[in-house]
Amino acid sequence: MSLKRVKRFERLIPSPPTADQVHNPQHMPSNIDDSARRDHTPSPEVGIEMTSSNSDDKRPLSPHLGIWRWHVTMATSIFHRASGVALYVGALILTAWLAALAGGGQSYGAFMGVLQNPLGLLVLFGITTAACYHLANGIRHLVWDAGKGFAPKTSNASGWATIIFGALGGVTVFALAFLV
Amino acid sequence: MTNSLRTPLSRARGLGSAKSGVGHFIQQRASAMFLAALLPWFALSLIINTDGSFPSVASWLAQSFNAAGTLLLVLTALFHMRLGMQTIIEDYIQTPVARTLAMLVNTAVPAILASVAALSVAKVFVGA
Numbered sequence: 001m002s003l004k005r006v007k008r009f010e011r012l013i014p015s016p017p018t019a020d021q022v023h024n025p026q027h028m029p030s031n032i033d034d035s036a037r038r039d040h041t042p043s044p045e046v047g048i049e050m051t052s053s054n055s056d057d058k059r060p061l062s063p064h065l066g067i068w069r070w071h072v073t074m075a076t077s078i079f080h081r082a083s084g085v086a087l088y089v090g091a092l093i094l095t096a097w098l099a100a101l102a103g104g105g106q107s108y109g110a111f112m113g114v115l116q117n118p119l120g121l122l123v124l125f126g127i128t129t130a131a132c133y134h135l136a137n138g139i140r141h142l143v144w145d146a147g148k149g150f151a152p153k154t155s156n157a158s159g160w161a162t163i164i165f166g167a168l169g170g171v172t173v174f175a176l177a178f179l180v
Numbered sequence: 181m182t183n184s185l186r187t188p189l190s191r192a193r194g195l196g197s198a199k200s201g202v203g204h205f206i207q208q209r210a211s212a213m214f215l216a217a218l219l220p221w222f223a224l225s226l227i228i229n230t231d232g233s234f235p236s237v238a239s240w241l242a243q244s245f246n247a248a249g250t251l252l253l254v255l256t257a258l259f260h261m262r263l264g265m266q267t268i269i270e271d272y273i274q275t276p277v278a279r280t281l282a283m284l285v286n287t288a289v290p291a292i293l294a295s296v297a298a299l300s301v302a303k304v305f306v307g308a
Contacts, residue, residue: 137220139216173223
């Protein structure tokens with residue numbers, strides 16, 4: 001890696017060192033703590049290969065599940081993706097239901113028999129809950145796309161609201177389906 | 181870098197986006213908005229107007245408004261679903277061959293489901 005490339009990394013820390021200091025990290029300004037030095041200061045032996053994975057590198061890269069403390073906006077993001085995958089199965093079931101309906105009373109009855117046994121109902125309840133959650137959180141995303149609701153307090157509150165809507169929505173739809 | 185005779189623009193060209201991300205983004209949002217209306221309508225209309233038995237559901241779907249709405253729901257959902265799964269594949273599958281295969285499957289599955297759903301709705305609609 002060229003000296004100039006290294007200097008670009010050095011701009012990340014408060015006071016840019018001179019070219020001489022880049023190759024002599026012990027001359028770094030003392031107001032920088034050790035972690036910053038480890039993260040951004042290329043020592044002479046690793047300076048050549050900045051891109052190689054370094055076990056000392058503690059910079060957060062992306063929200064890896066094992067590293068980040070769970071918080072509501074992170075959970076809603078993960079649930080959104082998970083519920084989307086669940087709805088892939090939901091689309092499969094919806095299409096199969098339509099095909100069974102098109103096949104006539106007998107095939108429809110057989111298919112509903114499968115859906116209405118306890119395991120089928122459990123899957124159906126999970127997909128209904130996923131649909132309610134994905135709908136609510138999708139609307140939350142549309143509001144974000146409009147540039148609103150980014151304040152931490154607001155996004156935390158709307159995150160809890162979508163989780164509650166998803167849970168209540170699944171129960172409500174099932175209650176309506178069995179009672180109405 | 182500053183010693184190079186190449187202009188900054190020339191160095192940046194070809195290294196940017198795949199140029200189709202905005203279309204994907206807008207299609208995802210547009211289909212989401214239609215689904216936000218279609219899915220609640222579908223669920224509530226079925227719950228209110230049918231008892232889940234074959235005759236009631238078949239006669240519900242034989243009405244033109246319901247048949248059109250159901251078909252629109254399924255097609256929009258499959259379109260939206262394909263875009264979402266594409267994002268997941270691009271995020272998690274790095275191997276070129278596996279990624280291409282996953283993308284092909286992610287195109288085939290919605291296409292097959294769309295064909296089956298469209299023909300099924302059409303069949304119930306015309307009462308064949």
